[in-house]
Amino acid sequence: MRFAVIVFPGTWSDYDCHYVLTSILGQEADLVWHRQTDLAGYDCVVLPGGFSYGDYLRPGAIARFSPVMEAVVKHAQAGRPVIGICNGFQILCEAGLLPGALLRNEHLQYRCQWVHLRVEVCHNPFTVACSPGQVLRMPISHGEGRYYADPETLDSLKREGRIVFRYCDPKGEVTRQANPNGSLENIAGIVNREGNVLGMMPHPERACEALLGGEDGLFIWRSLLRWAGSC
Amino acid sequence: MDRERLLEAIALTRAEYQLIVQRLGRHPNEVELGMFGALWSEHCGYKHSKVLLRRLPSQAPWVAVGRGEENAGVVRVGQGWCAALKVESHNHPSAIEPYQGAATGVGGIVRDILAMGARPLAILDSLRFGPLSHPRNRYLFAGVVGGIGGYGNCLGIPTVGGELYFEEAYSHNPLVNALCMGILPEERLVRARAQGEGNTLMLVGAGTGRDGIHGASGLASRTDPTGRFEELRPAVQVGDPFLEKLLVEACLDLAWNHPQWMVGIQDLGAAGLTAACVEAAARGGAGVEVDIARVPRREEGMTPYEVMLSESQERMLIIVRQGYEEQVGRLFQRWEIPWAIIGKVTGDGLIRVKDGPYEVACLPISILTDPPIYEGAGDMPPEVAAARAMDMASLPSPEDPAATLLALLASPNICSRRWVYQQYDQSVLNNTVVEAGADAAVLRIKGTPLALAIATDGNGRYCYLDPQVGGAMAVAEAARNVICLGARPLAITDGLNFGSPERPHVYWHMEGVIDGMAQACRALGIPVVSGNVSLYNETGGQAVYPTPVVGLMGLIEDVYRIPRPGSAKPGDEVYLLGPGPALPPQSLGGSELLAVMGLAPRGRPQLDLQLEDRVQKAALAAMKEGIVRTAHDCSEGGLAVALAELCLREGLGLEAPPLDLGPYPHASLFGEAPSRILLVTPPGAGDKLKALAQACGAPITYLGRLGGSALRLGPIALPLGSMAQAYEGAIERALQGP
Numbered sequence: 001m002r003f004a005v006i007v008f009p010g011t012w013s014d015y016d017c018h019y020v021l022t023s024i025l026g027q028e029a030d031l032v033w034h035r036q037t038d039l040a041g042y043d044c045v046v047l048p049g050g051f052s053y054g055d056y057l058r059p060g061a062i063a064r065f066s067p068v069m070e071a072v073v074k075h076a077q078a079g080r081p082v083i084g085i086c087n088g089f090q091i092l093c094e095a096g097l098l099p100g101a102l103l104r105n106e107h108l109q110y111r112c113q114w115v116h117l118r119v120e121v122c123h124n125p126f127t128v129a130c131s132p133g134q135v136l137r138m139p140i141s142h143g144e145g146r147y148y149a150d151p152e153t154l155d156s157l158k159r160e161g162r163i164v165f166r167y168c169d170p171k172g173e174v175t176r177q178a179n180p181n182g183s184l185e186n187i188a189g190i191v192n193r194e195g196n197v198l199g200m201m202p203h204p205e206r207a208c209e210a211l212l213g214g215e216d217g218l219f220i221w222r223s224l225l226r227w228a229g230s231c
Numbered sequence: 232m233d234r235e236r237l238l239e240a241i242a243l244t245r246a247e248y249q250l251i252v253q254r255l256g257r258h259p260n261e262v263e264l265g266m267f268g269a270l271w272s273e274h275c276g277y278k279h280s281k282v283l284l285r286r287l288p289s290q291a292p293w294v295a296v297g298r299g300e301e302n303a304g305v306v307r308v309g310q311g312w313c314a315a316l317k318v319e320s321h322n323h324p325s326a327i328e329p330y331q332g333a334a335t336g337v338g339g340i341v342r343d344i345l346a347m348g349a350r351p352l353a354i355l356d357s358l359r360f361g362p363l364s365h366p367r368n369r370y371l372f373a374g375v376v377g378g379i380g381g382y383g384n385c386l387g388i389p390t391v392g393g394e395l396y397f398e399e400a401y402s403h404n405p406l407v408n409a410l411c412m413g414i415l416p417e418e419r420l421v422r423a424r425a426q427g428e429g430n431t432l433m434l435v436g437a438g439t440g441r442d443g444i445h446g447a448s449g450l451a452s453r454t455d456p457t458g459r460f461e462e463l464r465p466a467v468q469v470g471d472p473f474l475e476k477l478l479v480e481a482c483l484d485l486a487w488n489h490p491q492w493m494v495g496i497q498d499l500g501a502a503g504l505t506a507a508c509v510e511a512a513a514r515g516g517a518g519v520e521v522d523i524a525r526v527p528r529r530e531e532g533m534t535p536y537e538v539m540l541s542e543s544q545e546r547m548l549i550i551v552r553q554g555y556e557e558q559v560g561r562l563f564q565r566w567e568i569p570w571a572i573i574g575k576v577t578g579d580g581l582i583r584v585k586d587g588p589y590e591v592a593c594l595p596i597s598i599l600t601d602p603p604i605y606e607g608a609g610d611m612p613p614e615v616a617a618a619r620a621m622d623m624a625s626l627p628s629p630e631d632p633a634a635t636l637l638a639l640l641a642s643p644n645i646c647s648r649r650w651v652y653q654q655y656d657q658s659v660l661n662n663t664v665v666e667a668g669a670d671a672a673v674l675r676i677k678g679t680p681l682a683l684a685i686a687t688d689g690n691g692r693y694c695y696l697d698p699q700v701g702g703a704m705a706v707a708e709a710a711r712n713v714i715c716l717g718a719r720p721l722a723i724t725d726g727l728n729f730g731s732p733e734r735p736h737v738y739w740h741m742e743g744v745i746d747g748m749a750q751a752c753r754a755l756g757i758p759v760v761s762g763n764v765s766l767y768n769e770t771g772g773q774a775v776y777p778t779p780v781v782g783l784m785g786l787i788e789d790v791y792r793i794p795r796p797g798s799a800k801p802g803d804e805v806y807l808l809g810p811g812p813a814l815p816p817q818s819l820g821g822s823e824l825l826a827v828m829g830l831a832p833r834g835r836p837q838l839d840l841q842l843e844d845r846v847q848k849a850a851l852a853a854m855k856e857g858i859v860r861t862a863h864d865c866s867e868g869g870l871a872v873a874l875a876e877l878c879l880r881e882g883l884g885l886e887a888p889p890l891d892l893g894p895y896p897h898a899s900l901f902g903e904a905p906s907r908i909l910l911v912t913p914p915g916a917g918d919k920l921k922a923l924a925q926a927c928g929a930p931i932t933y934l935g936r937l938g939g940s941a942l943r944l945g946p947i948a949l950p951l952g953s954m955a956q957a958y959e960g961a962i963e964r965a966l967q968g969p
Contacts, residue, residue: 009567010473012387016661019677033565049659051385054473110380112656141384141656206658211675211791213658213666 001228003029004042006072006088008063013049013085016205021046024208025221034066044081044224045072047088049141049203059102059144060090069095081125081224082197086142089189089199098192098199099157100149102142106182110143114213115180115202117188118168121161124195125227129219135172136165136216138207140180140188145201147183147190157190165189165200237261240445241268247603254598262536262584262592266599268445269502269540270509273766276602279732280764283745291758293721295420301514302346302423302498303413304760306722308786310679313417315349318357318410318687318726318782320765324467325407329374333407334382334470338544340411341388342498345479346547348421348486349413352662353674354383356393356409357687357726357780361402363643363965368397371405373966379409380654385472386479389663390655391672394687394780397643400695403455403770408726408763410782412685414676421486423497425508425576426515429553430494432508432574435563436478436546438529443468443503443542454731454767474545474568481566482547485559492559495550505539507548508574509582513600515550521574524587535591539584550576607732609739619696621833623816628897629828632871632946637957638827639868639901640875645823646961669796669880670715670864673787682790684718686783689726690867691776692821693836698743699750700836701821702779704905706751707843708866709783711908714847715862717793717854718785720755725762725781730774732766740777748779754840755847757783794859799881799911801938803860805874806917808853808924808931809846809907812870813893818902823867836903842929843906849927850908856923858916865907871900871944873909874934875954878942881911884951887935887944896945911937 003021007014014031021029029046032039039045052063063069069091076082076097084092092098105111116137119130130136149157157163165188169178179186181201189200204217238248241264251267252258259267269275277284289298295313296305303317321336337354344351356379361368383390393410425432482496497511504526512519523538533541551559556572563570577583582599584592629635639645652667664682665673671686688709694701710720725748730737752759768775787793819825820834853859861881865873878885892899912920917933924931935943941950 010385010476012476012659016659019661023677050387051473051476054385054471054476056473110384110654110656112384112658113653139658141659143384203658206661209661211664212661 001027001043001225002041003027003044003046004032004039005029005046005048006034006068007031008034008052008066010052010054011048011050013203013205017046017048020205020208020221032068034068037067037071039071039075043228045075047084047091049086049088052087052091059087060094063091064095073097076197079194079196083126084199085203085205086201089201090144092197092199097197098190099153100147102144103146103148104144105146111180112139112141113180114138115140116168116170116178117165117202118172118174120163120166124164124191126198126220126223127164128227129223133172135168135170136219137214138202138204138217140202142201145181145183147187149184154184160193162191163187164191164198237264241265243268243271247271250603260592262539263594265536265540266505266592266594269505270599271602275502275506277764278602279605279607279766281604282606283742286745286749287759288749288752289758289760294758294760298759298761302343304722304724305347305420306760307417309681311417312676313415313420314683314784315344315347315413315415316722316724316782316784317343317761318408318724318780319343319763320726320728321407321409322404322728322765322768325375326405328467329371330378330381331467331469333375333378335468335544336407336409337379337382338470338472338475339500340409341386341475342500342547344411344413345482346421346423346496346498347415348419349415350483351388351411351413351479353412353672353685354388354390354409355685355687355782356390357689358393358395359401359406359691359778360397361399362397364969365402366968368402369966369968375405375407376651376654382470382472384656386476387659389657389659391657391663392667392686395648395651396691398691398776400691400776404768404775406728406768406775406778408780410687410724412683412784419487419490421496423511424495424515425511425519425550426517427494428517428576428578430576431551431553431556431572432519432521433549433551433559433570434526434546434573435549435568435570437471437474437543438527439538439541440529440543441533441537441541444537444540454769455771468542468544470544477566477568478545478547481563481568485562489562492555493549493551497548499546499548501542503540503542509596509599511548511550512582512596518577518579518581518596519574520577520583522585525571525573527569527571535584535586607738608735609742610735611739612736615696618833619835623819623834626816626819632897632900633949635901636871636875636947636949637953639823639872640954641957641961642823642827643961643965645868645872647959649959650962664790665716665796670712673716673793675790680789680791682787684713684716684785684787686712687780688712689778689780691778692832694740694744694777694779696821696832697835698740698777699747700838702744702747703751703840704836704838705779705781706748706755707838707905708864709781710755710757710847711864713783713785714850715864715908718787719851720757720783720785722760723752723757723781723783725759725779727762727764728768728775728778729766730769737774744777744779751840754844792857794854794861796861796880798861799883799937801883802914803911803937804914804917805885805934805937806910806912806920806931807907807934808850808910808929810904810930811907812890812899812932814895814899814902814904816895816898818898818904822901822903824901838905845927845929846906846908849924849929850910852927853910853920853923856919858912858919860911860913862911863909865909867903869901869903871947874944875942877909878951879955879958881937883937884939884941885935885937885943886939890945892945900945
C-alpha cells in the first residue's frame with residue numbers, strides 16, 4: 001500500500017507515522033509537504049499529529065486552507081481512506097470532512113498518557129482487523145481533544161455506527177474516570193458517513209513496538225492493509 | 232542614555248569600564264559599551280566561575296567536543312552515532328514571568344543542541360521552587376510547568392524527566408534549568424565557527440524585536456529579580472515554538488543533507504546577535520562584518536544598540552560557504568522561514584557593525600571575549616557550621632514509623648510527579664522506552680540496539696550543609712539513576728546555581744560544590760562535557776541553596792535487555808546493594824525526614840566515593856549477567872521510601888523477614904546514606920548476585936520477597952492502597968493551597 005503522510009508547518013507525528021509504515025510494516029510512504037496539490041497514486045492519506053501553524057488561532061483552523069487540502073478532500077470524496085490523528089483529526093473537523101469539533105480539554109491542561117479505547121465498530125477500513133468491544137491501549141498527547149457535537153449530530157453518529165473508539169477502563173467499561181479530556185460520551189474517534197475518513201485523538205503510531213510500551217496501534221494500520229487487500 | 236546610567240543598566244563596574252578604556256585605548260561608544268556589557272556579563276563571561284570550572288575533568292576517549300568548546304558537548308556513543316548534551320538555566324526570567332521564562336529556556340537549550348547539527352531527542356527540566364503553601368510559589372510553579380509544556384509540546388520533542396524540589400530557600404529565586412539531548416551521525420557534526428574569509432553570515436528565523444534587551448547583563452547577572460518586577464519584565468523574551476519547530480527541521484535539513492553548503496551554525500541566545508557573531512568569530516579565529524540595516528525587524532525605529540542586544544528568540548546564524556547563498560536561502564524558504572544575509576567573515580579579528588553606510592561599532596574580538604577573571608575567597612557561613620555541629624544521635628525518633636513513611640511519601644519533595652509530567656508529551660518521535668517517573672528516562676537510537684539513559688540530580692540541602700559532599704553526591708546519584716536502567720555513565724552536563732559570588736559565604740559553597748563534583752567525576756570516570764553557571768540567585772542577601780544540577784547521560788548497549796520498571800513478578804527477591812540496612816544517625820543529615828518533622832536542615836551528609844564506585848560496578852555487572860529484573864535507586868526518604876516506591880511502581884507488596892535495623896531504626900529506615908541500589912532478581916538468582924557483589928567488594932543484603940499487596944518492613948506494615956493515596960495526588964492537594 002502507498003501512503004501519503006502530509007506535513008504541514010508544525011506537524012510532528014509525520015516521522016513517527018512514516019517510520020511505522022515503512023520500517024515496521026514495510027509499506028511505501030512519502031512525507032508530502034503541504035504545498036503539494038496532487039495526491040494521485042496514493043492509496044491512503046495520513047494527517048499526522050502536531051501543532052500545524054502552532055495551533056495559532058485554533059488547532060487545524062489554518063492548516064485546512066493549505067494547498068494540499070483540496071487534494072485531501074478529493075481523495076476522500078473518491079472513497080479512499082483518510083486517517084487524521086490528533087491534530088489531523090482537528091484539521092478534518094475544521095475542513096468539514098468530519099462533523100463536530102475538538103475543544104480545550106475539560107481540565108484545561110495538556111494531557112499525555114496511555115489510555116484504553118473500546119473499539120465500537122469494525123466495518124470500516126480502520127478497525128476491520130479488530131473485534132467489536134476489543135480494548136486497545138495507546139497514548140494520547142493533546143490539549144484540545146474534547147470532542148463536541150450538537151445533539152442531532154451526536155444522534156446521527158450513534159445511529160449510523162460512526163463512533164469508532166470510546167475511552168474506557170482496562171476492562172472495556174466506558175466510565176467517566178476513563179475519559180481523559182471530557183469528550184462527549186467518551187468519544188475518541190469517529191468516521192464520516194461513508195466510513196472512509198477517520199479522525200482519532202490517540203496516537204496509534206506510538207503503539208507499534210513492545211519496546212516502546214505496546215503494539216495495539218498495529219491493529220489500526222493492519223486493518224487498513226487488510227481492507228485494501230480485500231478491495 | 233548617559234554613561235553612568237548605561238553602566239548601571241548593563242551591570243558593569245567602573246573598574247571594568249576603566250579596563251575597557253585601557254585595552255581599547257579609547258572610550259567605547261554606546262553600542263560598543265552595550266556589547267561589552269553583554270559579553271563581559273557574568274552570564275556570558277563566566278567572570279567568577281571560570282577559574283573553578285577548570286577543575287572539572289572534561290576529557291575522555293569518547294568525548295568529541297568538550298566543555299566550553301562549542302554550544303554543547305558531544306560524545307561518541309558507537310555505531311557511527313554521537314550524542315550532544317547541554318543544560319541551561321533560565322532562573323531570572325522565570326522569576327519574573329514564569330511561563331515565558333521557562334518556555335524560552337526550553338527554546339534556547341534546543342537551539343544549542345541544534346547548533347551542533349544534532350536532532351533534539353529529549354528535554355529534561357530541573358526545577359526548584361519555594362513551598363506551595365505560598366500563593367506566589369503556586370503561580371510560579373504552575374506557570375513554569377505550563378511554559379515548558381507549551382513550548383516543548385508544540386516543538387514535538389519529548390520531555391522525559393527532570394527533578395522538582397520545594398524549599399523555602401527558593402521562594403524568591405526559583406530555579407529553572409532545562410536540559411536537551413540530541414543525536415547526530417558522527418560525520419555530520421557541525422561547529423559554530425565563523426571562518427574562511429569571505430564566507431557569508433546569514434540570519435534565519437524570527438524578526439528582531441525589542442524583547443530581551445539586557446537579558447544577559449541586566450537580568451541574569453544581578454540579584455533581587457522579583458524586587459524590580461515591572462522594570463525588568465521587558466528583559467524577558469517571548470517564545471514562538473512554532474517557528475522554532477520549523478528552524479529545527481530546516482537546520483537539520485541543511486546540516487544532514489547539505490553539509491557542504493555551510494561552515495557553521497550558531498544559536499542566538501543570551502546577548503543575541505552580539506554574542507552569536509563574536510563567539511563564532513572567536514572560535515573561527517576570524518573577524519566579522521555585520522550590517523544591521525539588513526537585519527529583519529519586527530518593530531520600527533530600533534537603534535543599532537537595540538538590534539545588537541535584542542534577545543528575540545528563534546533565530547540562528549548560519550555561516551554559509553561563499554557561493555552557496557542561493558541554495559541555503561532556498562532551503563530556508565522551502566521551510567517557510569525568513570532569512571537575510573547580514574554580513575561576512577573577515578580576516579582582521581575585528582567585529583565591525585555597520586548601519587547601512589555608517590560604522591556604529593568596531594571592536595577587537597579578542598578583547599570582547601576576554602573579560603576580567605575574578606578569583607573569590609570563600610568563607611564558611613557560621614549558620615552552616617552550627618547546623619553541622621548539631622547532634623544527630625539525640626534526635627527524637629518518630630513514634631509511628633508507618634505514619635512517618637506515609638508523611639514522607641506525601642512530601643512535595645518525594646511524592647509522585649505525575650501532575651507535572653502528564654502535561655508534557657513524553658513519547659513523540661517514537662524513541663521513549665522508559666518515560667518520566669522512573670530513575671532515568673531511556674531513549675533508543677533507531678536502527679541500532681543502542682539507547683541513551685538520562686537523569687538529572689542535585690540536592691541543594693546536602694550542598695548547603697556540605698558543598699563538597701553534596702556536589703559529589705549529585706554526580707554519584709545521577710550515575711546510580713542511569714545505572715538503574717542498565718546504562719554505563721558516559722557524560723555530564725552541569726547547571727550550577729548559586730547566589731552572588733562576590734559574597735565569601737556563597738563563594739565557599741560554590742568552590743566546595745565544584746570541587747566535590749570534580750572528585751566524584753574523577754572517581755567514577757565521567758567527564759563534564761558542557762554546562763552553565765547561573766549566579767546572583769538571591770534576594771535581600773538570602774541566596775538559594777547552592778544547587779548543582781547534574782544532567783548525566785549513560786549508554787545502553789542493548790536496549791532489549793534492560794532492567795525495566797514494571798517488570799517484577801510475585802516471588803522475585805529484593806536485595807539492598809550497598810551499606811545498610813542498619814545505619815548510624817549521621818545518615819539523617821540533611822534528610823527529608825528532618826524536613827517532615829519540621830526541623831531545619833542539620834547534620835552532615837557522608838559519601839565514600841570508593842564504595843560508591845564498587846556499588847555501581849556491581850550493579851552493572853549483575854545487570855550484564857541478566858539477573859536483575861528491575862532496580863531502583865535509594866535516595867531521599869531512605870530505604871523505606873525506596874521500597875515503598877518500588878512496591879508502588881511494580882504493583883506488588885514486599886514481605887521482609889525480620890531485619891537488623893540496629894540501635895537507630897529510624898535512621899535505618901529513613902536515613903539517606905548514598906551508594907545504595909535496590910535490585911530485584913528472579914527467584915534462585917540470589918546466590919549469583921551475592922557472589923557478584925562480593926567479587927566487586929560491595930555489601931549486599933537480602934531484604935525480602937515481592938508479593939501480596941502490602942509493604943512489611945520492620946515495624947512498618949502498610950497496604951499499597953494507602954501508600955498510593957499518600958504518594959499520588961500530593962501535588963494537586965498542595966496546589967489547592969493551605
